[in-house]
Amino acid sequence: MDTETKKQITAKWFEKLRDDICASFEAIESDNTGPMAGREAGRFERKQWQRTNQDDGSEGGGGTMSIMRGGRVFEKVGVNISTVHGTFTEEFAKTIPGADTDPRFFATGISLVAHMNSPKVPAVHMNTRYLVTTKDWFGGGADLNAPLPNSYDTARFHSAFKECCDRHDSAYYPKFKAWCDEYFYIPHRNRARGEGGIFYDRHNSGNWDADFALTQDVGKTFNEIYSALVREHMNESWTPFEREKQLEYRGYYAEFNLVYDRGTTFGLKTGGNVEAILMSLPPEAKWP
Template sequence: MSDLTLQEKQQQAADWFRTLRDQICASFEKLEDEATGPLSDRDAGRFERKTWDRTNQSDGAEGGGGTMSIMRGGRVFEKVGVNISTVHGTFTEEFAKNIPGADEDPSFFATGVSLVAHMNSPKVPAVHMNTRFICTKKSWFGGGADLNAPLPVAQDTADFHAAFKEACDRHDPAYYPKFKKWCDEYFYIQHRNRARGEGGIFYDQLNSGKWEDDFAFTKDVGRTFNEIYPALVRRHMHDSWTEAERETQLEYRGYYAEFNLVYDRGTTFGLKTGGNVEAILMSLPPEAKWP
């Protein structure tokens, strides 16, 4: 058992997610500075930040908020958002039935970081990552990262998975096979009968009874992402692409959007708890096509 109070745990988690946001934004801006590929005549992209406040749906009281960090039209990133939020309030009676511990008391606290990157080049994989700490009468960590390449490269996929396997193995050898399977099953577009991407890891309701251990793992997930993904981007960001490859990318983005709007629990959670709609739908691509 941890000697920290719940409030101290919440603050430590929120502070870490803010730190991770800053580290990832710095890494992505460095990629923009390094780019010498097809769009290198553009100014290097930079993040712009926008804060938002949340009002509780039940009583109109202040309910926390967050900060969006968005980069658009860069050399490498067509659109990328790295958002953080720390919110609290009360679930609706209907939604509380679906959240562990909320059936006893609908009050909640949630803090996290969420990232989605859509790239200019179809040869550079899109990616999603988020980690979070949620409290009701129960508390847990969740999150993960998954690769979403319009034009998959076997070595990229293998290296992405290897990085997260190493991260998982540092904490529990059972984590990677469990969380990889969970990712494969969760990020599946049922009506298309296809996976959303090349997978990664996904975990939820992680509470081993040792808060420091669960927090350490969640931090490792974030650090691992910030090591492996920029490395994959550097492999391909200088390469040119064809119009046909761009068309493939736009169609793939359509599938990505379908999943996020139909199945994604994070989208549902945000919309059902009075979150910022612009931040919630940050994950949608700037341009997409449907065949």
């Protein structure tokens, strides 16, 4: 399969995954009977954006933001897709495999962050992506971010992704879990950002079809397990104290995304849409 076909196939998959996840989340909004059931069920609003290459002003692709705010269950959730191309700056190209000899790149992917009304429903992050320079690879993963950690939820989340990884290679889950634990860590707080999950990057096993199948499975597994966890807790009530703990936790989440997250850095350094890049930030947070 030639590279152009691979680009088209992966971009179409991320669009489909976006549609499937948005449908699942809107169904959750409709089915909610909890403390905020008197609100109108939340719905996604889509907004397209176009990217201009920084070096010569040429067209550089773009993406679509899908944002839901103020729902019954989801306080703020974004499910964004993008397909961009252009040329890395000389400095940034040195940090990207295959770009040191040719700085041109192509990137397509989906990025999701959900911040919930209830502190008993865990926040979550998920993204999967495909990048092409003179080399090509997949990356992504998902991690649970509960203000009030629940060992049962954490175990179910990890079990789902272990089963997902094991369908492709039994060596993947321990490797990707450890990678997630190392990556989603806040050094200046000396703590993990959340309860972990899986994370992989620059993944090229030499079998493109197998690597794409893994990435597809990660997206489908996320939609299934996270939707199940949300439904488990979405109708429970919470206390003002629990809400305060949630807002404090969100402060740590914001610190990681602004200081350490490579996806944020990649987007900002390649002329991405700032609104889409910073979609991950919570709608409200506090610092103790």
